[in-house]
Amino acid sequence: MFVQSPPMGFNTWNTFMEEINEDLIKSTADMMVESGLLAAGYNYLVIDDCWALRERDAEGNLVADPEKFPSGMKAVADYVHSKGLKFGMYSCVGTMTCARYPGSYGHEYRDAKTFADWGVDFLKYDYCFRPKNTKGVDLYRKMAIALKKTGRDILFSACSWGHDETKEWIDATGANMWRATGDIKESWQHIRDLARQGAEMNFRNWANCFADLDMLVVGMNGEGACSITACNADEYRTHFGFWAMAGSPLMIGCDIRKMDETAKEILFNKDIIAINQDSDMNRPLQIAASDEQGDWNESGEDTYTLVKVLENGDIAVGFFNFSEKKMRRYVTPSMLGLDADMPIQFKVKDLWNGEYVELSNETLFRIIQPHCCEIYRYEVANG
């Protein structure tokens, strides 16, 4: 299979961790449809760790915990599919998963067949308990081949946290997305730190092998197993906007049955989702666009101005302020490659409020408050 754009969906881990069951999955599937998340593009529903029994059966097969999933995993997958969604599950390269359930090491072909027989469309593959004499590149390649040989299209999500120089080999394994960063928790500091990690690798990303900054914490509001401190609306917007511009998969981590209006405003923003899903899949480029005065953020640390060329020739410009000071920036057309001698004209749309902005001498001057972001689309037309 060729994955055309960063996958979008929901994963159980951030909120529920080990507290998962069949009713949760079914009610989440219902809500993904009823709320409009599926229509907005969020089509994968992924069960993370802790779904299995602690021991394989006598034949060596993984077994879904019958107390958590009494109908069996195929029935759960069938229900998810009946809603028009795709169904995802989890395993691990090692002898055990991170929560000490059976891992797939030495069982790759057997487990791939099990997942295919159940109707799995997405496999998240973690990196815990990897035997010391093994290499990540080999283990991910092995499962990728095993999945392909089932004959079923199963999106392969590598989760090696960027360790062992993942970025240098992951696109040679068959993985369709790969964790480029450490684990996320709900806290502003985590969001900021993961953004740094994404920027440090220069947003390295490829179609069919998307760099994953980890699951979203938008809407968690301090609840859920992975929450440390609740974020506010501005912080959730900056988190989502940065992930979208970076081309990261967008996997919701809050309890979507309890989404508040702020979470909906952010997660349903079709203009920002369109930036993320743009078919050209160009990576964003950081540009220096600073103007230093007084108490403005002079050093640029934890501030980013990202520019992304889109498939139809439009340009997305994002200002992200992860610092504790105001960020003052300006962008001119020439900084975006729009020289005066080009027969074009453009309008600039604020993608958070949907309004077009007036420019001063064609220059976009902005002051971004701490923890805030602004994202614009230069709609370029032939002049």
Add this chain to the structure above:
Amino acid sequence: MADCIGCGRELTQNEIALHKKIKDVRDTEFFCIHCLAGYYKCEVSALEEKMKHYIFLGCPLFEENQ
């Protein structure tokens, strides 16, 4: 055992494990639980709950699971 990079106090193994689990497993210098709570602007009790949860889940970084 290492010392906290925030306050200099000698760290327990479980504090090092908590730092790795919460912040970044690749870190080579660590906060004690109090300084980690300060970094994340949360209560120490919240991190103590997280530690108990990770031990319960079987995370091998923690003393109880080795």
